[in-house]
Every structure is written in C-alpha cells, then in structure tokens.
Amino acid sequence: MTTANLFDVAGHAVIVTGGASGIGLGYTEALASRGARVTMLDVNAERIAVETRRLRDQGMDVAGRVVDVTDHKALDSTFAEIASGYGGLDVVFANAGINSGTGFVGAWVGSNRPRVPEGALEEYRDERWNRVIAINLDGVFATCRAAARHMRPRKRGRIIITTSAASSRIEPAIGAAYMASKAGAAHFMKTIALELAAYNITVNAIAPGLFVTNIGGGHAKSKEVQEAFSKVVPMHRCGFPEDMHGLALFLASSASSYVTGQEIIIDGGLVLGHAD
Numbered sequence: 001m002t003t004a005n006l007f008d009v010a011g012h013a014v015i016v017t018g019g020a021s022g023i024g025l026g027y028t029e030a031l032a033s034r035g036a037r038v039t040m041l042d043v044n045a046e047r048i049a050v051e052t053r054r055l056r057d058q059g060m061d062v063a064g065r066v067v068d069v070t071d072h073k074a075l076d077s078t079f080a081e082i083a084s085g086y087g088g089l090d091v092v093f094a095n096a097g098i099n100s101g102t103g104f105v106g107a108w109v110g111s112n113r114p115r116v117p118e119g120a121l122e123e124y125r126d127e128r129w130n131r132v133i134a135i136n137l138d139g140v141f142a143t144c145r146a147a148a149r150h151m152r153p154r155k156r157g158r159i160i161i162t163t164s165a166a167s168s169r170i171e172p173a174i175g176a177a178y179m180a181s182k183a184g185a186a187h188f189m190k191t192i193a194l195e196l197a198a199y200n201i202t203v204n205a206i207a208p209g210l211f212v213t214n215i216g217g218g219h220a221k222s223k224e225v226q227e228a229f230s231k232v233v234p235m236h237r238c239g240f241p242e243d244m245h246g247l248a249l250f251l252a253s254s255a256s257s258y259v260t261g262q263e264i265i266i267d268g269g270l271v272l273g274h275a276d
Contacts, residue, residue, distance in 0.1 A: 006255040010035030013086035014252070015079065017069055017143050018096030020047035022213030023162060026241025027093045030248040032060035036091070039082050041067040041075075043096075069096045069139030079146040088154055091252045092147035094140045094185075095162040100132040100175030107173065119175060129177045136181035137188070144192055148201070157201040160251045161189045165209040165267045182207075186263050193261035202260040204251050209267025211239040234269030234276075 014031050018024040019040030032038045032055055040062065042048050048064035055062040067078050083089045104120055105113035117123060144159055151157030166174060167182040186205055193203035210229050226238045247266055250256050265271055 007034070007249050007253045009091070009249065009253050012036040012090040012252070013083070013088055014038040014091040014093070015041060015082060015089065015147070016093040016095055017041045017067075017139070018162075019093070020044055020051045020064060023208060023211060023241050023244055024093065024095040025051060026244040027095060027160075027248045028062065029055065029060075029241075030245035031091070031252060032062050033058075034249065035061075036252075037061040037086060038063070040064045041069075041078065041096070043068050069143060070134045072142040075142050076146050076149075079150065083150045089147060089150045089157065091158040091160070092143065092151075093160045093162070093248075094143035094147075095160075096139055096143070097136045097162060097181075098132060100128065100178040100181075103172045103174045103176070105172045113173070121176070124176065128175065132175070132177035132181055136178065137184045140185045141188065144188075144203070148192070148196060151201050152196070152199050155199045155201075157196075157199075158252050158256075159192075159196075159201065159203040160248070161185055161203070161205040163189070163205045163207045163263055165207050165265055165271050167207055167263065169271050189263065190261045197260050202251075202256060204256070204259060204261070205263040206244065206247055206251070207263050207265040207267070208244070209233070209239060209265070209270040211241065211243070213241065231276075232270070232274055233267070234272060234274070236276075237268060239266065239268060 009031050014036045016024050016027045019028045020042035028038050028040050045066045052062055052064040065078055067074055069075055102116050102119040104116060106116040107113040140161055147159050163186045164182040166179045167186040170179055189203055189205045196203055229238055230236045
C-alpha cells in the first residue's frame with residue numbers, strides 16, 4: 001500500500017448510529033464522499049429521509065434506517081440485515097448519544113455561573129439518569145457487540161466510539177449522567193480494543209469538545225454561546241461537524257491500522273486550559 005491510498009475507504013461498508021444529524025452526519029458525509037457505502041441509523045425518520053435524499057443527490061451511496069439503540073434486539077437484527085446486504089461490515093461508528101440536560105450551574109462560561117437547583121445531586125431523577133446511560137453507554141455497548149459479531153469472523157474491522165472531552169473534564173453546565181456515561185464509554189473502548197486487537201479489529205474513540213450540533217436542544221447554535229465559548233477555547237472558535245472529517249477518515253482507514261485503544265480529543269485545545 002502506498003501513502004496515496006492510505007485513507008482510501010471506497011467500497012467500505014459502514015454503519016453510523018445517530019448518523020442523520022450533527023457529528024454522526026459529519027461521519028456519514030466524510031466517508032460517503034470518499035466512496036464508502038454508508039447506512040445511517042437514527043430515531044428521527046424525517047432527518048433520515050431529508051439527509052439520505054440530499055446525499056444521494058450528490059452521488060453518494062447512502063441509506064438510512066430508523067432504529068433506537070436502546071432496542072438491542074432491533075439493533076441486532078438491523079446490523080444483520082445491513083451486513084448481509086453489504087456482504088460484511090468494515091466500519092461502525094457508535095455515535096448515538098444525548099445530553100443529560102442542565103447541570104448544577106446555569107451558564108456555560110463566565111465567572112458568575114448560578115447554581116441550578118434542578119441540576120443538584122439531590123434532585124437528580126432516576127428517569128433522567130437511566131435515559132442517558134441507556135443511550136450513551138448501554139447503546140454503545142450494544143452497537144459494539146453487534147459490530148463485533150460481524151467483524152470477528154472476518155478478522156478485520158474498525159469500531160469508532162464517540163465519547164467526549166467530558167469523559168475526563170467535568171463541565172458543570174451538563175448533568176452528571178453525561179460525564180459518567182462518556183467516561184464509561186471511554187473505558188469500555190479500551191477494554192474491547194484489548195480483546196479484539198488479535199483479530200485485526202481496531203477500536204478507538206473520538207472525544208469532541210464543544211461542537212455546534214442539535215444535541216442538548218441545539219444550545220451551541222446560539223451565537224451568544226458560540227461567542228462566549230470562543231473566548232475560552234485556545235483556538236477561539238467552536239467546532240463544527242466538518243472538523244471531524246479528517247479524524248473520522250483516519251480512524252476508519254488503513255492509515256490507522258496500528259492504532260487501537262486510543263481516545264483522541266478534538267476540542268481546539270480546550271482541555272489544555274486557557275491561553276488568553
């Protein structure tokens with residue numbers, strides 16, 4: 001293999017959970033635009049229809065299926081159908097996730113972040129905690145399990161989990177369940193990376209900082225939030241899904257064939273601290 005085709009993913013069979021919006025849609029576009037065959041799994045049928053049509057009109061080989069990652073039986077059967085149609089699976093992005101809502105402070109940045117009673121530990125509801133864990137951690141487990149069932153017999157594959165800079169950096173404006181779920185997913189990634197390495201299956205994680213997506217009600221789409229965050233991010237801007245394209249291609253392709261068990265933070269330097 002030459003360096004010219006290290007990032008070649010043409011013909012690769014790919015599944016992206018949470019693939020019809022935000023970072024997942026960024027993964028879908030990154031690989032499909034380079035010739036991969038991508039199926040987006042998402043709970044939003046309307047988004048799937050809109051994005052599938054848009055990307056197909058651009059000549060990309062993209063399909064979509066409505067699946068909830070908390071329904072493990074449906075997830076397993078969907079993976080089996082897609083793998084059968086593609087003749088196997090090469091790359092799976094375990095990306096579906098939700099924000100856990102308000103944390104114990106009520107603003108993202110600034111010196112006067114007010115305490116929020118409903119975000120306090122004593123008021124944290126079981127339903128809220130369980131919903132986040134069911135999607136962000138249990139859903140990742142079920143997605144990776146389904147991927148391994150199709151990759152291990154072929155002795156090759158790429159699994160990429162979306163964690164977060166919040167897996168190692170506490171953000172008090174987000175509920176505790178989110179940090180716990182992402183930290184758990186990061187450690188789970190390392191566990192299965194060790195198990196699957198002998199089968200030429202790499203498992204890595206992408207850990208975004210603040211990206212402008214629909215998660216959390218799309219709060220990051222607010223100009224005020226972006227301006228405020230840009231003051232504390234060393235690169236002085238928020239991230240956008242297209243900022244993920246290069247890293248997604250790297251981890252999905254032969255370029256990363258000797259990289260496994262790694263969580264790569266992509267946050268404009270946020271976790272490093274304040275530079276200005």
